Amino acid sequence: MRRTHPGLLGRFTRFGRAMTVAAAIVMAMPTGALxxxxxxxxxxxxxxxxxxxxxxxxxxxxxxxxxxxxxxxxxxxxxxxxxxxxxxxxxxxxxxxxxxxxxxxxxxxxxxxxxxxxxxxxxxxxxxxxxxxxxxxxxxxxxxxxxxxxxxxxxxxxxxxxxxxxxxxxxxxxxxxxxxxxxxxxxxxxxxxxxxxxxxxxxxxxxxxxxxxxxxxxxxxxxxxxxxxxxxxxxxxxxxxxxxxxxxxxxxxxxxxxxxxxxxxxxxxxxxxxxxxxxxxxxxxxxxxxxxxxxxxxxxxxxxxxxxxxxxxxxxxxxxxxxxxxxxxxxxxxxxxxxxxxxxxxxxxxxxxxxxxxxxxxxxxxxxxxxxxxxxxxxxxxxxxxxxxxxxxxxxxxxxxxxxxxxxxxxxxxxxxxxxxxxxxDKWDESHTGDAHERDNVKGALDASTDNGSLDYVLMDINTLAYNNREKLAVPTRAYLDALQKELISQQATVDDIMKQTPAKDRSDLANKLFEQASKETYAKTKALLDEMRTYVNGGMKGDFVPSDLDAAKGDLKTPIRYATAFFAPQISEQPQGATYEKGDKAADLKVTATIPDGVAGSDQYLTYKWTAESDTADASAKATAAAKPMARAAAPGTASQSSTIPVDTSKVGTTTYTCTVTNSVNGESVTSEAATITVKEKQPAPKPDDKPSTDDKGNNANAGNGNNANANGGTAPSKKSPAKAAPGRLVSTGDTNNAMVPVAIAIAGVAIVVIALVVRKRNRE
Known part of the structure; x- marks a missing residue:
């Protein structure tokens, strides 16, 4: 296709086209042009x-x-x-x-x-x-x-x-x-x-x-x-x-x-x-x-x-x-x-x-x-x-x-x-094209009022402006379109794996969705490019034209297309970790690390995070939610990870369970993290500097090892319960740590022996 001599002339004649238009086309094309x-x-x-x-x-x-x-x-x-x-x-x-x-x-x-x-x-x-x-x-x-x-x-x-x-x-x-x-x-x-x-x-x-x-x-x-x-x-x-x-x-x-x-x-x-x-x-x-x-x-x-x-x-x-x-x-x-x-x-x-x-x-x-x-x-x-x-x-x-x-x-x-x-x-309004058989219609390409939302018209206008302003627009326009084409190719390889794994009965539905997504992404990117080209040309083409979405140094789009991204749920690679703190302690933020496994660099920017906290404290609401802003992208080149965090509240004693729901904002698919439990206990009082433990006559801690000193050898706080009584008919055992009579009886006996010895010694001296 297509003849531009008799066959094409005949087509225009049959449908009322002016012979002058057809003649102009012949003049604009190679001799005998096919x-x-x-x-x-x-x-x-x-x-x-x-x-x-x-x-x-x-x-x-x-x-x-x-x-x-x-x-x-x-x-x-x-x-x-x-x-x-x-x-x-x-x-x-x-x-x-x-x-x-x-x-x-x-x-x-x-x-x-x-x-x-x-x-x-x-x-x-x-x-x-x-x-x-x-x-x-x-x-x-x-x-x-x-x-x-x-x-x-x-x-x-x-x-x-x-x-x-x-x-x-x-x-x-x-x-x-x-x-x-x-x-x-x-x-x-x-x-x-x-x-x-x-x-x-x-x-x-x-x-x-x-x-x-x-x-x-x-x-x-x-x-x-x-x-x-x-x-x-x-x-x-x-x-x-x-x-x-x-x-x-x-x-x-x-x-x-x-x-x-x-x-x-x-x-x-x-x-x-x-x-x-x-x-x-x-x-x-x-x-x-x-x-x-x-x-x-x-x-x-x-x-x-x-x-x-x-x-x-x-x-x-x-x-x-x-x-x-x-x-x-x-x-x-x-x-x-x-x-x-x-x-x-x-x-x-x-x-x-x-x-x-x-x-x-x-x-x-x-x-x-x-x-x-x-x-x-x-x-x-x-x-x-x-x-x-x-x-x-x-x-x-x-x-x-x-x-x-x-x-x-x-x-x-x-x-x-x-x-x-x-x-x-049969639904085309062709007023935007102008005379399709002119050398080109630059005025029509600059006129946004007749845009119809079609990809065909956007690409038609980009071509008209770039071709007719080749010195200024050809190179940067092609550089941007090359970057977009390469992204489509790369992401098609990714979605192709999904298609291969999809049951035959579900493939038509997936094919429809894939084509719609690829077309919408391409339209959005090329329409934005066209709008910038129109602004540049209408403004007198001052300076160099650089598409705002083009990373010229890398030859990439600054914001990736979401073609493959639209067909993946997020994956969590690092779960939030639970911990135990004392009231008022400084706690580490909880963190979840997630990615969209689409192989597209930068696509994790489409992740959103929502934290949910469920607490058993009396003065806390049954449920509280908080949105956490993403942290900076991991520095390692080629890694596809992005973190979000939430601070931990230790101002109240109790137990709080945190989960994070990570969502791919492109398609709404979500995944929820494992639960992380944060326990907050009462702050234990530290020993005062002037508090000295009681000692015996040899300077030993009289309470050491008996479990009654909360600060000795990591022991627990003293019990506030009354001592238990021995069972009737049972001798008091020195192993009964809750019977206070044992040490008292021993102490009294010791004192009596000392007094008797002193009296005997005095009498002997007399």
């Missing part, structure tokens, strides 16, 4: 071991797109707004699937062109990459598009299936990627093709590139089988070569007369191994716009075109500059290293920065993959070894890729979307 880019990365070249595949759509810089869900239908008849094509499904109920459709301003209908989506069986479709065919093939097996003598496409006289219908047919009716290929091939065999395109049809097992080569000829290659360690960048080129065994249905499916038509047209070319060179036989040489983007894509993945394999013209002033021809263009090539998901998503924004002479940022005469007319981009992250419902994550980025953010969605499971962020296809 300006979308399809990108594939095999699982052997990605750092996750996943397959990445998708496409960017180039059409008009302020053209809105509607993301939504097509509900199942019973034996529907599919029709086309571009031709007389109709086809009725007889298999019963179709499959529910996501879509990215044109709004009515594009075609005049609400069912047009579901260019990207995944159905409930896990089949994904990325469509369409418009290609072309050479004149000899066109004469032998023409496509069904019919044009009048002014170059306008006339739907009433055109035949064959095209981009208007292909995605809905395959997504609605195919339960596997292979069956989708066979179904589309059968329809073309019987009804023909409206035009030439390439379509990606994929599931967790296989990723196919399907090629509409001519009116009734087609070829599909299983990229999973033939290119697990390769990359493909195709900017609407029909001549990218591939060498596969056409007779091996594990790697290739095709129309019965594929080779015969090429022979009849005298265009058949063969590789040295004797296999038909399909691309050369059916395709045609491309212009500078396509060739330049192909060269930029090769450079982005670290495998630039070799010197001597291409020609270029950087001097022309009447047309697009760049690569004018390529001697041996390949559909598949090896990248220089492993590709991350972030690199994969950003490939749609490549502008030749990796080259010295094809950088569109420094030469406006070079057309770029990441250009100002991209409407949306999507990337399917396909994981092997998982069930079909969760194997594919669709990363959807509305508006132009250069200044956009892709939001993750489990499309196979999705059953609802937030219609504020993603308005329904």
């Amino acid at each position: 300006a979308c880019t399809q990108i594939y990365m095999g699982k052997g070249v990605t750092d996750t071991g996943d397959t990445y595949v998708g496409r960017s759509e180039d059409y008009a810089n302020r053209h809105p797109k509607a993301f939504g869900i097509q509900e199942p239908r019973e034996n529907p008849t599919f029709k086309s707004g571009e031709s007389t094509f109709t086809w009725t499904y007889s298999g019963g109920q179709t499959f529910r699937h996501t879509y990215v459709r044109d709004t009515p301003s594009g075609w005049g209908d609400t069912d047009a062109y579901s260019e990207a989506g995944t159905n409930e069986k896990g089949v994904s479709v990325s469509a369409t990459l418009t290609t072309d065919y050479n004149d000899k093939i066109a004469e032998k097996d023409p496509c069904g598009a019919y044009y009048d003598d002014k170059g306008n496409a006339i739907a009433e006289k055109s035949t064959g299936i095209g981009e208007y219908t292909i995605p809905d047919v395959v997504l609605g009716c195919a339960d596997t990627a292979r069956n989708g290929v066979k179904l589309l091939g059968k329809i073309i065999d019987e009804n023909g093709s409206y035009d030439c395109n390439q379509i990606i049809i994929a599931d967790s097992a296989e990723t196919w590139v399907f090629m509409q080569l001519s009116g009734h000829q087609w070829c599909a290659v299983n990229l999973t089988a033939v290119a697990p360690d390769k990359v493909s960048v195709n900017p609407n080129m029909s001549n990218l070569k591939f060498d596969v065994d056409l007779e091996n249905e594990d790697v290739c499916l095709h129309s019965a007369d594929l080779e015969k038509v090429a022979k009849d047209a005298h265009t058949a070319e063969y590789f040295d191994d004797g296999r038909l060179d399909v691309a050369t036989s059916y395709g045609k040489d491309e212009s500078a716009g396509q060739n330049t983007r192909y060269a930029q894509g090769r450079a982005y993945f670290g495998n630039p075109l070799a010197d001597g394999t291409y020609t270029k013209d950087l001097t022309t002033t009447s047309d697009w500059q760049g690569v004018t021809s390529i001697s041996d263009p390949e559909l598949l090539f090896a990248p220089s290293g492993q590709v991350s998901l972030f690199q994969a998503l950003r490939s749609y924004a490549a502008r030749g920065e990796q080259t010295s002479d094809l950088n569109a940022n420094t030469n406006s005469k070079l057309y770029a993959i990441g250009n100002n007319r991209t409407v949306e981009t999507h990337m399917f992250q396909i994981r092997s070894g998982l069930t079909s419902d969760i194997a594919t994550v669709q990363w959807e980025a509305l508006s132009r890729a250069e200044f956009s953010v892709a939001v993750p969605v489990y499309s196979a499971l999705l059953t609802k979307v937030d219609t504020t962020i993603y308005p329904e296809v």
Whole structure:
């Protein structure tokens, strides 16, 4: 997608568009412009071991797109707004699937062109990459598009299936990627093709590139089988070569007369191994716009075109500059290293920065993959070894890729979307876009009064302002969006673990919640960025623009998004500890340490704490609550811990039990700590300095060891109870510590003996 010569002119004519507008578009685009880019990365070249595949759509810089869900239908008849094509499904109920459709301003209908989506069986479709065919093939097996003598496409006289219908047919009716290929091939065999395109049809097992080569000829290659360690960048080129065994249905499916038509047209070319060179036989040489983007894509993945394999013209002033021809263009090539998901998503924004002479940022005469007319981009992250419902994550980025953010969605499971962020296809107020086919509408992008709450419009306006004020806004805007994209990728890995552990029956509900949360977080961040950009531009763009939420030194957001955070309950890693104190003592604060186990740095700021105290003291209320403010984040780098404390009251004697409820404020989920019991006792009096214990005649403490001195050897306070009496008939025992007569009797006897001795001695002296 999309033609900007007769096909596009015809569309505008059918729906009353002025020919002057269409002519302006043609003037603004590469000659013969077909300006979308399809990108594939095999699982052997990605750092996750996943397959990445998708496409960017180039059409008009302020053209809105509607993301939504097509509900199942019973034996529907599919029709086309571009031709007389109709086809009725007889298999019963179709499959529910996501879509990215044109709004009515594009075609005049609400069912047009579901260019990207995944159905409930896990089949994904990325469509369409418009290609072309050479004149000899066109004469032998023409496509069904019919044009009048002014170059306008006339739907009433055109035949064959095209981009208007292909995605809905395959997504609605195919339960596997292979069956989708066979179904589309059968329809073309019987009804023909409206035009030439390439379509990606994929599931967790296989990723196919399907090629509409001519009116009734087609070829599909299983990229999973033939290119697990390769990359493909195709900017609407029909001549990218591939060498596969056409007779091996594990790697290739095709129309019965594929080779015969090429022979009849005298265009058949063969590789040295004797296999038909399909691309050369059916395709045609491309212009500078396509060739330049192909060269930029090769450079982005670290495998630039070799010197001597291409020609270029950087001097022309009447047309697009760049690569004018390529001697041996390949559909598949090896990248220089492993590709991350972030690199994969950003490939749609490549502008030749990796080259010295094809950088569109420094030469406006070079057309770029990441250009100002991209409407949306999507990337399917396909994981092997998982069930079909969760194997594919669709990363959807509305508006132009250069200044956009892709939001993750489990499309196979999705059953609802937030219609504020993603308005329904027939509910769009397009007054905000202005004329979507102008070079750009800066005035509209600065006008907040027509904002409609959609993510599409926010990203559209960010792109308009950053692109048209590139010197001031491009770098800081992209830096902020990069930080946001990386956070979404990181947190998606976390929530993916939750999804894998969720029972199948509960996964759709979780998928809905995840997509809603990711979309809301992305909208909030990008809308705040847009508001700051508007203020900066309206204020005359004085000084440097720095998004307030960007930590420029670290390349991170200052406040993390709450995507993963919304799906975790807090965990307590350190419980409050009980203790015993005397009344009035200084007590240590109680502390609880908790975290949100989402793996997101800084997310613990969303924790709140509530302490509850239950006391048995007579003068305390039955229950008291206190909120404690969080302490500073732990200093150790990488630790995810945050503390909250509460002071302990020791002014009253009694027992108090404390608990702390920790809440994730994002989702309201809570966990309560273990109970900590604080006991407060009466203060024990300290001995006075002038208090001396009684002693015997030898200076010994008369009370030591008898348990009656509260300060001797840690003894307890004296008992205030009366001494117990001995039982009748029992001799008093010296072991009876509660009988005071024993020591008294001994003392009296001792005194008597001393007196008698003294009397006897005196008499003897006399």
